[in-house]
Amino acid sequence: MNEPPVLRQAWRLVRRELRGGLHGFGVFLGCLFLGVFAISAIGSFSAAARSGLLADASALLGGDLEVRLVHRPLDPAQQAYLRERGQLSGVLELRTMAASLDTERRVLVELKAVDVAYPLYGQLPLDPEQPFQSALALDSGDYGALVEEAFLQRLSIRVGEKVRVGAVDFVVRGVLKAEPDRTIRAFTLGPRLLVSRSGLDATGLLQPGSLVTYAYRLRLADREQVDQLKLDLQQQFPDAGWRLRSWREAAPRVRFFLERMNTNLTLLGLCALLVGGLGVSGAVRGYLGKKVLHIATLKCLGASARVIFVAYLLQILLLGLLGAATGLLAGGCIPFLLDWLLGESLPIPLQPGFYPQVLLVAALFGLLIALLFSLKELGIACRVPAAVLFRGYVETERKNLGKKVWLAILLTAGLLILVAVLSSSDRRLAGWFVLGALACFLIFRLLAGLVIAVARRLLRPQQPALRLGLANIHRPGAPAGSILFSLGLGLTALVMIVLVQANLNSMVSDSIPAEAPAFFFLDIQPEQVAPFEQLLNDSAGLVRLERYPTLRGRITAIAGVPVEQAQIDPKVRWAVRGDRFLSYSAVMPSGTQLSRGGWWPADYSGPPKLSLTADVAAGFGVSIGDRLRVNILGREIDAEIANLRTVDWSTLELNFALLFSPGVLENAPQTHIAAVHLLPEAEESVYKRITDALPNVSAISTREVLANVSRTLARIGAAFQGMAGIALLTGFLVLAGAVSADQHRRIQDAVIFKVCGATRRDILLSFAAEFALLGLAAGAISILTGGLAALAILKGLMDAPFNFYPGIVFATLAAGIGLTLLLGLLGTWKALGQKPAGYLRED
């Protein structure tokens, strides 16, 4: 008689086994569902946002091509050149103050002035509905303005009321419900105020040196021609000093942010899935543990180890598919759900859809994790000796797995690492994540071994419950290993999250130095300097005033090398990214710390010299004697570095990376910037006096800016907390699974304990002692691993300072361990209530 193929034999067994339902696989399915859901949800959301951004790229940019300049408009020849190639629209942006005529409140606004061609793409939905251009037009002697809802709230006014901007009173004619070309910025200084170009001209805010951004948008007949046009523009006007962006590069920061967020959140999701792997392993162990006699019977009846292995492997894969498929379905629906629930209020246009690549990667993660964490248990199960049937008890020691199973485990792990690294846009980060995860697993494996070994060698405590609790940890087949693993990883995630959060929070609050200026005043015209200072000197509560003339300029060459070709440390790349504020000074500003070189004489009148901050000099690889070329309002100035200053930017003192020697910039158009230190009680009155008297001067409140930063960090943090919450939930699910997988043994023990005279209190105390000891051990090591992970995230990814907050960490651990104890005892409640007679009779 020929033996049927292994697969057919195995499949027959699978069908019969699964007829019994999915009992015992709740944790298995739950862990896979949560992990795959997390990864597919974030992947689908990112893909939908990317597609949305690409589909709306021209609307996001405001045109097919944008030409952007700071301080100055395009000259007529440049404008004519562009006008010949498509439909042109000009937009100006600046920050200024707006005041309510009724409530007398003032607010810093992000003002945008548009021409009649605006918008070239997209729509601006208004409330109440009305034609866009007529909402801004001059009507009955008043210009119209459109504002964000936040603007109305800040000034406590309603649509129809007037606001003063510069010399003009605008009527607020409606609320902007959306603004397609507003760059999605996590951080803004004030709400949007949109007016017509003619309205802005009438305000008198456009002064020489005012910080105004000019953006010219072009709509092309064929937007695919945009790259050629960019090249033509660069050739035609090589010294224009503008920034060109095509629709292909729309919202680069958003895309970068999305990419980064996707990578980080996916790795956190993978973290959840890895923790879930322990749940998978526990569930498979529990399931196969109950099948030992069944497997032994099959073997007695002639089933080979191979048939047993394949049969249970097929079951695991089928269940893995079920868990992953439900996770994928839920995760894949997230973009649809968000679009349906939030729609236009989302800051990013979503293009909902099922993204096969994203779903495939998430499914692969799920299946590989299911496989990786099941193989060992499958290997053990197929080696169950048939002789078990003839003995009262199953051998508790673990069997050797054999080479083939180990090889399969290694291959699966390798494949998982490969998918994790290849599917990430930041492979270096993914690589570090893999190393971190491996280190974590190794640490907890060693820890589990260590705790069990220590528990075995410790002197037997006098207290019977403590003695039993301790013994429970090191007994053969005890779940201490898996509890330590799941609890340890869960607590590691918890410690990491609270430490990152605490450090980010304190970074914001600590960054308000005790002597931080209350306000920065921008755009003070040269002729306003005297009245400005007079107003301040007349005010009670002025502590200190720092004021500098400012211009905008961009560095074009470093030590003779054009910026585009220069080697620049990424940390100081900001200094060459477009125009930066710069200033000049004859005398060394008070509080300056020179690290190299000396300050020029106060009456210096020689060739241009430059004082550079030491961090920028180090990032540029230059020192004193080297030269920088700076383009200021179209004029190239070549200056020698005379000295290097050490600047602590976190003090919020007024500082400039570049300070010129006297005699170079005095005659260039410029404005002044002032940092004003005030007594807290004087802040409101000074703010009002200055903005009343000098309406074009913008006032930035340090307090408000930092509150804004906090809000931004909180928004970003919320996404991470959500994902970390899933990781944590999975951790507790795994823990519950580990406890429940062990429940059968606990019931058995509890019954025998009762027969031997143990009270419920004795049993409860022994279980509590076991969980408390495991919780303490896992908590102790979590401080180390969670702390290291937080350090890596803060220092490595965010370049932020790291502080250890023992109070927060210990409180977190106490809560985590307390919850574990509760969960563990709840899980063993059934064991406590078990009536011995029923169990003894069944046996």
Add this chain to the structure above:
Amino acid sequence: MADPIIEISNLQLSLVGGAGPVNILRGVDLRVMSGETVSIVGPSGAGKTTLLMALSGLERASSGVVTIAGTRLDRLDEDALARFRRRQVGIVFQSFHLVPTMTALENVALPLEFAGASDALQRAQAALAATGLSARAAHFPGQLSGGEQQRVALARAFVAQPALLLADEPTGNLDRETGQLVMDLLFNLQRELGTTLILVTHDPALAQRCSRSIRMADGQLLDLAEAQP
């Protein structure tokens, strides 16, 4: 004359099964003197094991009174019953019921540990020696033969020197020779300690070794016969 250690009066015990309540014990009356050895014989399903459970307080009577060593079991809650067992009762099962993840020594020490005995391990070691298993003290049940496992169970049942030993088919899972050895050991220990023994068995020869034999059928004690010594 010795005092009665077991007094049962009109004991009824019903269990609720899938098909409704089943009357397992139907009016059992029994009186056993201290130091007596009593065998209970009868067909499967007669209620022998249930009677043992009721005697040990592991099963509660539906009605009637069970008094062991002067203590009425129906007046004790679950924890008080556990404390009562720890002092007064040792039990030996057909399928041993050792804790599989504890060594032989740890299994034997359990009742003493729950009683808070500081010398639990030493006394357990002595009890194991009395059953000839000193060399197997560090072995887990899975590493012992059936006979050895039952000897560990015997050591555990006797270690706290209970007044009453309940044995439910103690040789049911053992071969004849091993069963003989285990029973010799059981009777020797019982004699040494003066323990009262209630032995449930199907083996007439084993029943003959007890001072009294009781036949049970259909939840009732049918006849009482004084065994010939």
